[in-house]
Amino acid sequence: MSPAWSEDLLRAALSVKTGPSSDFDLDLSTPPDVSLRPAGVLAAFHEDDGRLILTKRASGLRHHPGQIALPGGKVDPSDADEIAAALREAHEEIGLNAAQVDLIGTLPAHQTVTGFSVTPVLGIIRGEFIPIPEPDEVDEVFSLPFAHVSDPEKYQVARRRWRGTWRSFHVAPYGPYYLWGATARILLGLARRMQP
Template structure:
């Protein structure tokens, strides 16, 4: 997907989100939905679309295998918000820490509807473009790999599929987005699918 087309379609997704885009939830696919346990904790992730060199690509990370939470999973740069932080500040701070994104490198376009995770977070996706390339620096001990996948792949709803597994005695269903050796699933795939649906004509 060429940069000009990518920007136009990202703008379309943001316009649709601003015109009543509904928050999503990990639990919406479960056979027996359950209410959240306790108050949701705010978090944010950065959907950084690199327009600097050739077709548009989306930045992703693979978490370190030894981590206690979500080891080895594919994720967007991000994390929980610190006290007093807004979603944009949090997403940019986390991207700086996790992948070495330089200050001022991301042009923030806007926010997508929040996503509620089964682990109790309300995650706000922050959509941004990168017009200048940079050399990623994975955060030592936290991030195993930083890579980018074509935005055209992420933006095709037909690339996503539903899978499921038994978790805590119940069937839990979730979206997945395979790409080469990488297996994007769970909240990350659900957020990306929401973006893909918003980008459609």
């Protein structure tokens, strides 16, 4: 069931204790013992109605081309931490000024099959925001309603062959947008935290 949009609800979700997640959760397999590259993504909800800003990644990118994603990326040497990386990348990818984001906290890291340890950073966008997509990185910037993102029943499990084996992953399609993989798993974890 989808709760109504509330900043307090989002903040309260951060106090719910859960462990880290990974792309390997559904296959009940142990993630490979590899050196993970730190990354940060920004789950930015607009203060007016809780709509979540997402991107469709450019098809020419090396990692996750064409996928629906939260703005973000790997931690660069100039970044203080994953939060700084998420804010920098959001500015570069969609033109979101860090001064417009009210940071409220982070979720446990999510390990991807591509070797990243992704820290989801939660924030609330204050005031009007008109996205400016960076064409080399982003094909489209759009938003999903809070009612869709926050409802665990909107998420299902799908399977596909990947690198010679079957992989299971979460999906939460919405109209023409196929939300899946790490982004869907991160948001499902948040949705579960918001349930009564």
